Amino acid sequence: MFKQLTAFSIIGLSVLGLAGMAATTPELGRKLTDTDLDSLDVAILPDGQGLPQGQGTAAEGKPVYAVHCASCHGVEGMDGLHDRLAGGVGSISSSRPVKTLGSYWPYATTVFDYVRRAMPFHFPGSLSDDEVYAVTAYLLFLNGIVDESRVLSQTSLPEVKMPNQGNFFWRSFEAEARP
Numbered sequence: 001m002f003k004q005l006t007a008f009s010i011i012g013l014s015v016l017g018l019a020g021m022a023a024t025t026p027e028l029g030r031k032l033t034d035t036d037l038d039s040l041d042v043a044i045l046p047d048g049q050g051l052p053q054g055q056g057t058a059a060e061g062k063p064v065y066a067v068h069c070a071s072c073h074g075v076e077g078m079d080g081l082h083d084r085l086a087g088g089v090g091s092i093s094s095s096r097p098v099k100t101l102g103s104y105w106p107y108a109t110t111v112f113d114y115v116r117r118a119m120p121f122h123f124p125g126s127l128s129d130d131e132v133y134a135v136t137a138y139l140l141f142l143n144g145i146v147d148e149s150r151v152l153s154q155t156s157l158p159e160v161k162m163p164n165q166g167n168f169f170w171r172s173f174e175a176e177a178r179p
């Protein structure tokens, strides 16, 4: 019993000790500011909510793609070392589906969101918003979805209809909810 009490006292003292230490931590780091949070809050919804100001065309995106993307995805997005980005339209229901932006992705706004947050793979976040609009336009151009001079921006990008959009269905969880 005495041993147990001693053990508890030691734990108790240690906890008290830790609590005491917490009050005098070395104050590493700094408080997050609204600007810090804004830079992390980059999600873009399918309807375009969250898109930043800026614009670009496929013609402007072609050189951006050549410098920052072609080495991994191939000159025309089809024959690179990494994911294929163009072609494959109509193949999704076949026995050999080829998933690309054109054949599979339901929203053009997601292309912008993904490229801005994740590409180029080795240096995400390095492109300006105008460059992301332009390279998004180029990817859509490679898929035959927009022409070279179509200006994509905060307002026009959400208007782009992707070929496979109609094959995505939203489940209504309210309707399925059990009483």
Ligand code: HEC
Residues within 6 Å of the ligand: 065, 068, 069, 070, 071, 072, 073, 082, 083, 084, 085, 099, 100, 101, 111, 114, 115, 119, 120, 121, 122, 127, 135
């Ligand atoms: C160093 C190689 C590399 C470079 C450069 C690169 N990517 Fe990628 N990319 C990848 C890899 C690897 C993936 C797959 C990532 C994963 O599945 O998590 C990918 C995936 C993608 C996808 C998603 C494809 C899909 O259908 O899932 C897109 C879109 C894309 N990249 C666009 C770009 C664009 C635009 C650029 C240039 C701004 C670029 N990438 C530069 C390696 C690269």
